[in-house]
Amino acid sequence: MTKQRFRSFASALALGASLFATQALAKSDITIAMQLEPPHLDPTSAAAQAIDSVVYTNIFEGLTRFMGDGSVVPGLAESWEISDDGTIYTFKLRDGVTFHDGTTMDAEDVKFSLDRATAEDSANAQKALFAGIETVEVVDPLTVQVTLKEPNGNFLFNLAWGDAVIVAPESIENIKTNPVGTGAFTFADWVQGDSITLNRNPDYWGDQPALETATFKFISDPTAAFAAMMAEDVDVFDNFPAPENLPQFEADPRFQVLVGSTEGETILSTNNKQEPFDDVLVRQALAHAIDRQAIIDGAMFGYGTPIGTHFAPHNPAYVDLTGNSAYDPEKAKALLAEAGYPDGFETTLHLPPPSYARRGGEIIAAQLAEIGIKAEIINVEWAQWLESVFKGKEFGLTIVSHTEPMDIGIYARPEYYFQYDSTDFQALMETLNSTTDPDERTRLLGEAQRLIATDYVNGYLFQLAKLGVAKAGVQGLWENAPTAAIDLTAISWDE
Amino acid sequence: MLRYALKRLLSLILSLAVASVVIFAVIEIAPGDPASFMLGVNAQADTLAALRAELGLDVSKVERYFNWVGGMLVGDFGTSYTYRTPVSQMITDRLWVSLPLALYALTLSTLIAFPAGIYAAARRGKPGDLAVMGATQLGIAVPNFWFAMMLVLIFAINLRWFNAGGFAGWENGFWTGLHSLTLPAIALALPQAAILARVMRSALLDILAEDFMRTARAKGLSRRQALWRHGVRNALIPVLTIIGLQFSFLLAGSIIIEQVFYLPGLGRLVFQAISARDLIVVESVVMLLVFAVIMVNFLVDLAYAAVDPRLRSRT
Numbered sequence: 001m002t003k004q005r006f007r008s009f010a011s012a013l014a015l016g017a018s019l020f021a022t023q024a025l026a027k028s029d030i031t032i033a034m035q036l037e038p039p040h041l042d043p044t045s046a047a048a049q050a051i052d053s054v055v056y057t058n059i060f061e062g063l064t065r066f067m068g069d070g071s072v073v074p075g076l077a078e079s080w081e082i083s084d085d086g087t088i089y090t091f092k093l094r095d096g097v098t099f100h101d102g103t104t105m106d107a108e109d110v111k112f113s114l115d116r117a118t119a120e121d122s123a124n125a126q127k128a129l130f131a132g133i134e135t136v137e138v139v140d141p142l143t144v145q146v147t148l149k150e151p152n153g154n155f156l157f158n159l160a161w162g163d164a165v166i167v168a169p170e171s172i173e174n175i176k177t178n179p180v181g182t183g184a185f186t187f188a189d190w191v192q193g194d195s196i197t198l199n200r201n202p203d204y205w206g207d208q209p210a211l212e213t214a215t216f217k218f219i220s221d222p223t224a225a226f227a228a229m230m231a232e233d234v235d236v237f238d239n240f241p242a243p244e245n246l247p248q249f250e251a252d253p254r255f256q257v258l259v260g261s262t263e264g265e266t267i268l269s270t271n272n273k274q275e276p277f278d279d280v281l282v283r284q285a286l287a288h289a290i291d292r293q294a295i296i297d298g299a300m301f302g303y304g305t306p307i308g309t310h311f312a313p314h315n316p317a318y319v320d321l322t323g324n325s326a327y328d329p330e331k332a333k334a335l336l337a338e339a340g341y342p343d344g345f346e347t348t349l350h351l352p353p354p355s356y357a358r359r360g361g362e363i364i365a366a367q368l369a370e371i372g373i374k375a376e377i378i379n380v381e382w383a384q385w386l387e388s389v390f391k392g393k394e395f396g397l398t399i400v401s402h403t404e405p406m407d408i409g410i411y412a413r414p415e416y417y418f419q420y421d422s423t424d425f426q427a428l429m430e431t432l433n434s435t436t437d438p439d440e441r442t443r444l445l446g447e448a449q450r451l452i453a454t455d456y457v458n459g460y461l462f463q464l465a466k467l468g469v470a471k472a473g474v475q476g477l478w479e480n481a482p483t484a485a486i487d488l489t490a491i492s493w494d495e
Numbered sequence: 496m497l498r499y500a501l502k503r504l505l506s507l508i509l510s511l512a513v514a515s516v517v518i519f520a521v522i523e524i525a526p527g528d529p530a531s532f533m534l535g536v537n538a539q540a541d542t543l544a545a546l547r548a549e550l551g552l553d554v555s556k557v558e559r560y561f562n563w564v565g566g567m568l569v570g571d572f573g574t575s576y577t578y579r580t581p582v583s584q585m586i587t588d589r590l591w592v593s594l595p596l597a598l599y600a601l602t603l604s605t606l607i608a609f610p611a612g613i614y615a616a617a618r619r620g621k622p623g624d625l626a627v628m629g630a631t632q633l634g635i636a637v638p639n640f641w642f643a644m645m646l647v648l649i650f651a652i653n654l655r656w657f658n659a660g661g662f663a664g665w666e667n668g669f670w671t672g673l674h675s676l677t678l679p680a681i682a683l684a685l686p687q688a689a690i691l692a693r694v695m696r697s698a699l700l701d702i703l704a705e706d707f708m709r710t711a712r713a714k715g716l717s718r719r720q721a722l723w724r725h726g727v728r729n730a731l732i733p734v735l736t737i738i739g740l741q742f743s744f745l746l747a748g749s750i751i752i753e754q755v756f757y758l759p760g761l762g763r764l765v766f767q768a769i770s771a772r773d774l775i776v777v778e779s780v781v782m783l784l785v786f787a788v789i790m791v792n793f794l795v796d797l798a799y800a801a802v803d804p805r806l807r808s809r810t
Contacts, residue, residue: 037767039533039577039578039771040578045546046535047534047535047538069685118540123549125535125538127539127541128537137756177578177581191588191664193589194661194758195661217661220754220757221754222649224754224755224756227659230659230662231647231652233651233658233659233661311526380612381769382528383528383529383770383771384525384526386527386528386531386532386536387526388526388529389535404536429735441572460730467731490676
């Protein structure tokens with residue numbers, strides 16, 4: 001390098017450094033990394049959580065919304081009244097709300113959105129959330145009346161999902177690539193494979209957020225994720241994919257580590273219709289053969305809460321049933337012998353890509369081998385998993401984190417892939433659905449948790465932790481993940 | 496010559512047709528339904544059916560194959576299942592990253608390999624040669640993603656000269672874009688350079704043993720003059736062949752490097768599309784790469800024939 005060139009190189013460096021310094025003074029932009037890129041940006045027609053991470057509460061809003069602590073609060077509906085029999089919900093909408101294209105958000109848009117979700121050709125991935133809706137009627141521009149077929153204690157909760165956001169007929173056609181919502185941020189740009197940029201919406205009906213722009217960057221490789229954070233290329237990593245690196249961030253004053261909980265019950269899913277798992281003794285043996293803490297330590301580097309049933313521990317209605325399936329290999333062997341398999345048996349263990357499954361699966365296979373069960377590990381991609389395990393039900397065991405909030409109801413669906421068919425449980429869920437009294441609901445939920453725990457439907461492993469890494473100055477990040485979301489409205493810089 | 500060209504053209508078309516069948520069959524045979532991937536575990540049967548119809552997945556595989564091929568013939572690569580944007584647009588966007596990256600890496604690799612190879616050949620058996628050979632042996636043995644991680648560790652995390660990854664975009668200026676491609680290009684170039692340097696060295700050594708080199712020395716050229724004027728020029732033929740091969744490798748084979756540096760290139764597109772079962776994207780990109788390779792071969796065949804009349808009469 002000649003002297004001249006070196007000098008210009010050095011001054012370029014200095015210029016870069018000074019730019020960086022001025023930027024740090026009044027920082028109103030943020031770069032947030034996430035592992036997966038959304039396939040498109042319509043939360044009402046896909047299951048991909050990455051879509052919700054980008055758009056939920058930022059671009060799109062629903063009648064109700066989740067807060068970071070999991071509570072459901074009014075969103076575009078300012079208030080509501082519920083008829084005494086629990087079937088008619090009358091929503092009062094906020095006045096003066098406009099979509100990003102300038103059109104007014106009114107009762108017609110709400111009707112359009114809900115009708116679209118329930119329509120025959122609806123592409124909504126959570127159509128079941130809306131199955132109970134009988135009619136949606138426009139009373140006046142700011143009042144909507146929703147009539148349910150039967151009472152549903154979960155209805156306001158269901159409306160808070162990203163799949164229930166309010167969209168407009170004027171902008172629906174290109175929603176997947178140009179989302180137009182009512183939220184505090186507008187869609188600015190999408191460099192596919194790289195990043196999505198959102199800008200502050202100056203016409204937002206609520207409080208103006210502190211951030212002016214937010215860029216979501218997609219970094220799927222765990223090593224790259226670590227490097228991007230360490231090099232400070234990104235400010236936040238939502239759901240950091242390499243738990244083994246977290247101690248390093250914790251020790252570094254430049255960063256903060258946020259460990260919270262998700263709605264993901266990670267379970268050793270068991271094919272209840274396949275021999276020998278159709279025998280409750282065998283399933284009980286499985287449950288006692290598993291050392292949960294060893295799996296949490298080995299696969300998740302200690303992050304995760306043990307569970308004894310399919311329910312989130314941070315939920316007030318949670319019942320701790322881990323003692324019901326405590327680690328006891330001797331008891332497991334005895335149970336296997338009692339069931340007629342003193343020498344164990346062979347089965348398959350299908351593992352989807354996430355590390356909780358791949359790493360956890362190795363440990364579980366070793367633990368099962370201890371009691372004589374030979375589990376053949378089969379690594380699968382998600383698409384294959386959906387095809388052969390979920391749809392085809394060709395599996396013995398598999399490890400999956402069920403990330404939908406409050407999804408204990410899947411145990412009432414005998415055709416669901418683990419095929420638990422219990423009329424008692426199904427009746428219990430029916431009673432629950434038509435119960436609106438909170439105390440009674442808590443009692444029923446507790447009963448439901450006990451029932452699936454004592455039936456040992458699946459091996460209940462742990463509640464998936466949400467592991468966030470951020471620069472020390474970032475405030476307002478959600479610690480927990482009641483739903484997939486990166487709520488930009490609360491984020492600010494402390495500098 | 497015309498007859499020869501027509502024959503080659505016919506075989507090119509046949510190759511493409513066979514390739515399209517193989518690609519389609521292999522990708523479709525793997526289990527996994529794009530619609531259920533998109534809608535997840537809570538999707539209802541009617542929703543899945545609606546989406547399948549929307550994506551055109553409800554017709555038979557044979558019909559889908561002909562729709563796909565028919566579309567490509569008129570330049571329509573279809574619409575991505577997941578992104579819902581035209582595949583041709585996606586490929587063009589990604590080529591703006593992958594193509595410059597491949598060219599950049601190839602340039603670096605050539606710039607490293609030529610001097611190293613020539614130097615080693617000129618000092619055959621001496622310590623300099625041994626050092627180059629040792630270094631290239633290492634370069635071939637070490638995988639490029641390991642180089643990539645080391646480069647990131649040193650130049651991005653410790654020295655902060657570069658970003659750890661990502662592409663700055665050409666719209667922010669040529670140098671900004673090039674700067675963000677530098678580490679990936681080096682990581683890609685080093686193993687290629689190692690191979691190329693060895694090829695350069697051995698090609699040059701072969702040439703140096705030729706009679707005409709002795710003649711060149713005999714007519715009074717110094718060792719150095721003979722090496723540069725006659726040696727290097729003749730050694731270029733095998734080296735250029737390798738460079739050509741490396742280019743198509745770099746274009747198609749940078750999948751891992753694009754993951755490590757999270758670059759929005761063609762490799763990452765294929766990677767994402769495979770896991771999302773975005774079949775039409777995978778099929779179209781692979782088909783495009785096959786087309787590129789077959790076209791290059793076709794042009795090379797024609798070029799050979801142009802310089803070597805024996806080929807024309809033989810085939």
